[in-house]
Amino acid sequence: MEKFLLKNIENPDSASLEEYQRVGGYKSLNKALQLEPSDIIAQVKAAGLRGRGGAGFPTGMKWDFASRDVKFPKYLICNADEGEPGTFKDRPILEKNPHLLIEGMAISAHALKSDRGYIYLRGEYPYARVVLEKAIEEAYAKGYLGDNIAGKGSGFHLSVHQGAGAYICGEETALIESIEGWRGQPRIKPPFPVNVGAWGMPTVVNNVETLANIPLIVAIGAEKYSAIGNPECPGPKLFSVSCCVETPGVYELPMGITLKEIIYDHAGGVRGGRKLKAVIPGGISAPVLPPDGVDCPMDFVNLPKRGSMLGSGAVMVFDDTVCMVKVCWRAMSFFEHESCGKCTPCREGTGWMRNILKRIEGGFGRDNDIELLQDISLSIIGKTFCPLGDGAAGVVLGFIKNFSDEFRYHITNKKCMVSKDL
């Protein structure tokens, strides 16, 4: 498939405005500025683009809600708080193709009649900040940002807002709290950010990759766009593949490609020809799949049928040398660390589960620990403001469902099932 999101990134100058324009950049913005904002929203709706941050919410619908709100100003925020473990798909756009994001944001701002945008960049990407700030400066100098974009009269101002190491700020209401200068703790929904977002105003929060798809939709039109990949959630998708594969990396492939094709045809297969043991298909919050799950198409429709989710499209591959109890414990200590502390079930539950998993892993597991983990999980799901707690609980339930034998082995034999000699 021809690359769009990662087009030209092998070129060492790909981040410069000159180079971006040389390969056709900013043509979509010029085209979009000739269109009525409502026409662009209709196009994005017709294209069927679904949010790439993890939830898969239809982007056109989100924009429609925000544009129907009568309050101004409206804010456009790019969620570049890429913190989901296993996920590094937005990094190449941020570091190597920043003008694609800026062009996508300028088009989106025109569609939403927003004159102020922020890129909420995670604190752990200091280099991306340097690249983005330079690119924004270049775009201002060329008139693609500013009071009068490309001489067409609509204005849009953009700056980078750097986070400071809090996974929870990837959740849109926590992100908004953080932009406003508060602790990043989620708000209750409704009201949704499209009506009451940053500083109480209508706010659209879109993922980097979502915004980077906008210039393509404008360039080729909704019909051609919706023919890419799965018609139910079309478009190109970035998959970040890591752990036990021969060639880990970010791959731009059509939505709906199977997990098997990603792992074996693109990422070089399991390292050293070893046996595949498990795959997490969408970042650490996505429930783990057993090896027979690899025939599943990677999209927002099919993965939920297998009890997992597409999430951020971060494929984590585990071979037979990896202990599932240990992975589950490490994931849980991450959730415990990142729980914002607002909701008791998540704040306390993640810590309890980390403790129990640690003792199972260390050979001190108790007979009813699996049931205890399930009980705690079910006491978190649906009882928190945001999906972090649900994610943590889902991870444990996924591991127990697919690898209960390994958990039981650990508890009964007080040691790991994975031989140290592998």
Add this chain to the structure above:
Amino acid sequence: MDIFEEIRALSEKYPDRRGALLHALYVAQKDAGWLSQEALNTVSNALNLPQATVKGVATFYSMYKHRPMGRHLIQLCTNVACMIMGAESLVDFLKGKYGVEPGGTTGDGRFSLVIMECIGACDRAPAMLVDTDFHSDLTEDNIVEIIEEYK
């Protein structure tokens, strides 16, 4: 421009000056590598925000530090991908080689070691940040070479 003025200028980017708080805390932390009470007071005065709320925000985010740190800050990722690719043994190795525990500082004050949650470089694991420089594909051999560059 002194820190006070620099922070004042940041607030121009936001409809409400409070929006500049995260950035302001970075500015206040830049020179010393941590946020002393004095640094927090400067932020509080520059943005005209209560000291308690400034501290409340500063203690929420893990990249703000609240006690003196070494001259350099090593943030090593040990999340799942880095763990599988050997980050845990690197932590033990650093402990043995430099006598530094996660969360601690070397005796000579040269660097502090912090464990960070996913650095977003799982394809080049294990990875770390030294100050703002990114380093990946770490091994016991190259991690020493890298660290020796930071005096």
